Amino acid sequence: MNANLFAALRDAFPADLDTCAIECAEPGPQGQRLSYSWRDLERGTAMLANLLLSLDLPAGSRIAAHTEKSVEALLLYLAVLRAGFVYLPLNPAYQAAELDYFLRDAEPAVLVCAGANFGWASKLAFLAGTHYVFSLNDDRSGSLLERASSMSDTHSVAERSTDDLAAILYTSGTTGRSKGAMLSHGNLLSNARTLKDLWGWRADDVLIHALPIFHVHGLFVASHGALLAGAKMIWFSKFEPRAVISRFAEATVFMGVPTLYVRMLGEAALTPTACAPMRLFISGSAPLLLDTFTEWQQRSGQKTILERYGMSETLMLTSNPYRALDGDRIGGTVGPALPGVAVRVSKDGGQLCAPGEIGAIEVRGPNVFTGYWRMPEKTQEEFSADAWFKTGDVGFCDANGYYSIVGRSKDLIISGGFNVYPAEIEGYLNELDGVAESAVIGLPHADFGEAVVAVVVAKPAHSPDGAALIATLKRQIAGFKVPKQVFIVEELPRNAMGKVQKNLLREQFGRLFA
Ligand code: AMP
Numbered sequence: 001m002n003a004n005l006f007a008a009l010r011d012a013f014p015a016d017l018d019t020c021a022i023e024c025a026e027p028g029p030q031g032q033r034l035s036y037s038w039r040d041l042e043r044g045t046a047m048l049a050n051l052l053l054s055l056d057l058p059a060g061s062r063i064a065a066h067t068e069k070s071v072e073a074l075l076l077y078l079a080v081l082r083a084g085f086v087y088l089p090l091n092p093a094y095q096a097a098e099l100d101y102f103l104r105d106a107e108p109a110v111l112v113c114a115g116a117n118f119g120w121a122s123k124l125a126f127l128a129g130t131h132y133v134f135s136l137n138d139d140r141s142g143s144l145l146e147r148a149s150s151m152s153d154t155h156s157v158a159e160r161s162t163d164d165l166a167a168i169l170y171t172s173g174t175t176g177r178s179k180g181a182m183l184s185h186g187n188l189l190s191n192a193r194t195l196k197d198l199w200g201w202r203a204d205d206v207l208i209h210a211l212p213i214f215h216v217h218g219l220f221v222a223s224h225g226a227l228l229a230g231a232k233m234i235w236f237s238k239f240e241p242r243a244v245i246s247r248f249a250e251a252t253v254f255m256g257v258p259t260l261y262v263r264m265l266g267e268a269a270l271t272p273t274a275c276a277p278m279r280l281f282i283s284g285s286a287p288l289l290l291d292t293f294t295e296w297q298q299r300s301g302q303k304t305i306l307e308r309y310g311m312s313e314t315l316m317l318t319s320n321p322y323r324a325l326d327g328d329r330i331g332g333t334v335g336p337a338l339p340g341v342a343v344r345v346s347k348d349g350g351q352l353c354a355p356g357e358i359g360a361i362e363v364r365g366p367n368v369f370t371g372y373w374r375m376p377e378k379t380q381e382e383f384s385a386d387a388w389f390k391t392g393d394v395g396f397c398d399a400n401g402y403y404s405i406v407g408r409s410k411d412l413i414i415s416g417g418f419n420v421y422p423a424e425i426e427g428y429l430n431e432l433d434g435v436a437e438s439a440v441i442g443l444p445h446a447d448f449g450e451a452v453v454a455v456v457v458a459k460p461a462h463s464p465d466g467a468a469l470i471a472t473l474k475r476q477i478a479g480f481k482v483p484k485q486v487f488i489v490e491e492l493p494r495n496a497m498g499k500v501q502k503n504l505l506r507e508q509f510g511r512l513f514a
Helices: 005-011 038-054 071-083 096-106 115-127 143-148 185-198 216-229 241-246 258-265 290-300 376-381 422-431 466-476 502-509
Strands: 020-024 035-037 062-066 086-089 110-113 132-135 165-170 180-184 206-209 232-235 253-256 280-283 306-311 315-319 342-346 359-364 389-397 403-408 413-415 418-420 435-445 449-458 485-489
Touching: 005 071, 005 185, 005 216, 020 038, 020 071, 035 038, 038 071, 038 143, 062 071, 062 096, 071 086, 071 143, 071 216, 096 115, 110 115, 115 132, 132 143, 165 185, 180 185, 185 216, 185 315, 206 216, 216 232, 216 253, 216 306, 216 315, 241 258, 253 258, 258 280, 258 290, 290 422, 306 389, 342 389, 403 422, 413 435, 413 449, 418 422, 422 435, 422 449, 422 466, 435 502, 449 466, 449 502, 466 485
Parallel strands: 020 232, 062 086, 062 110, 086 165, 110 132, 206 232, 206 253, 253 280, 280 306, 449 485
Antiparallel strands: 020 035, 165 180, 306 315, 342 359, 359 389, 389 403, 413 418, 435 449
């Protein structure tokens, strides 16, 4: 049987190919409503696949996409799968130095970029050995579609096996140099099937797709979810809170990073009536604050956000329950391990942690990637001797099997020989009067090695005082965990997926104790 992921997605298309598969939320250039039928998906991916095949590329060629979000960019991804090549999505915000790194590292045979960047991007690509550069704009123009339009609209899906490479995702790189996580057809399909069952995807679902498609969340979790159910998507090329809320009336599922939920909470239009048609709100990619979880419950009429946890290298790993009979969705936790995915928490020496005990999160399963692109040593380092992948996340599992993420092992602060987990301190800080959110970091310190420092964002119309926050914390937690200084800032630096960029904070405040 063909294990090509596209074949499974194609099998899920509804019998009537003329129904709507994707409706664009933003109007077209003449103000018209844009939509794509399942037949458009079938034909468009066939034509793009035929274009790629006409280039006579070597097997395993990487096809890099450095484009704005558009339905055509999604079709390109599906066409790459369909033709049996390897998809390499890149954040369109990347500038020359970043693109140069990815092109040299991944050596794609084809680059598809925005027309506006064609000059500099194609120059970098040709220098890096890329043979073909096409343009694709978010208004359906560009050489990619022009060339594809003369191709046949029939194509039989390339035969692929479970272990064949389908995509390379460069990890978001909040720390260190980006590494390309190699994901196979089997990784992607097994995870998509598990989530389809767990989250109860149905053909009559309507997904609001408002996430970028260069990342695991929007490209895989969201798109595969809808496609594998044969369900319609309402497609936002950019997240706009008020516009998204206004479409809840026609939708059933929304997926977002925590920042998106925070921004929707800032809208008066977020009411129980607006949320009533929705059956599922999912959050992931970064920790969802307990405050956001609770406020959402109140403002949405008890639609409890389902938080899940995963990463580029492993796809999804844990999820809070969907069905009430499987248990409650518990704020601050990322839920139990997914069916078929094994998760364990282990100590430095390798022994397993007891429930509640903090340790390193390690995982196994058909979802775990095949390794980092051209980095065999790095790959080996990230697997334990008994072949569990070390996520780099630190957390614990409670007596009911629910996991909580406490931080990244790289974020762990060792102050005066004591371990300080930033998320724990952030949890206390976020509860204090006037604090909206916080980031705790370790800075080089002559005495302590590292000193604990907090960067805090105030709630609107509040002006918390750093010294007073420190004094309150001193009454609550052990002295070595209390920040030596608290800075109040307007906002925390975040990357495109809403993750706080602690490396930037460490740079900004790094010389505080020098
Ligand atoms: P990425 O590969 O860019 O998706 O980043 C994966 C990392 O995001 C994980 O290793 C976690 O550190 C973090 N992450 C993802 N989901 C969650 C979550 N629900 N709660 C806390 N951290 C998360």
